[in-house]
Amino acid sequence: MRQATGIVAVETKGQGFTDVTHEITRWAGEAGMREGLLTLFIRHTSASLLIQENADPAVLDDLRDALDRLAPRDGGWRHDAEGPDDMPAHIRAALTQTHLAIPLIGGRLALGIWQDIYVVEHRDRSHRRELALHLLGE
Template identity: 60%
Template sequence: MRQVSTILSFETSGRGFTDITRAMARWLAETGVSEGLLTLLCRHTSASLLIQENAAPEVRTDLADWLDRLAPEGGNYAHDDEGPDDMPAHLKATLTGVNLQIPVMSGRMALGTWQGIYLAEHRAMPHHRQIAVHLIGE
């Protein structure tokens, strides 16, 4: 059994979803691990990770709109240290989650046909985000 880990960095362009599926697949291929479990952790409290449809961009638009309705800016939040999108970003990260576990089979992530891995940026401004990646397998 082998373990491999790293921290991958991504630049976001502000609120929205960054597809990181290819970057994760490249990293996985470089490890040479064919069977195992891939764990991802977003190292931030105002961004998150999710697996979502990768074909219709309207899915991500609808998801972003829904999250905005659940955690709107301008709410009566006690925490607004970094602006009106600060606490809503934390709420959205809580709702969508900061970690993923993905089985690895035959050297590939066992994602479904229409699934992609997305880094969700919940802040209005672009950010530098880090994802801790851990793989255990053989």
């Protein structure tokens, strides 16, 4: 068994979905393994990770709308130290995922044809987000 670790930085543009599939696929390919398991972990509490459909942009729009309904900015939250988008961002991150596990088969990530990997920014303004990656395999 071999392993590889790394950090990938992602610049978001504010609330929404940033496709990181290309960067993650490139990183995994450079590790030179054929079989294994890639774990991704986002090092933040107001952003998250999702594997989601890449074909119809309306899917991401509907997901954003659903998260807005589940954690609205005007929800009367006590924690508002960094503004009205702060606590809703924490709730949205808690409802989604902070880590993903993706098999590596034949040297390629085993994503489905309609799947991409997204960093979900839950804050209103842009941020630099970091993903910790760990690939275990051979």
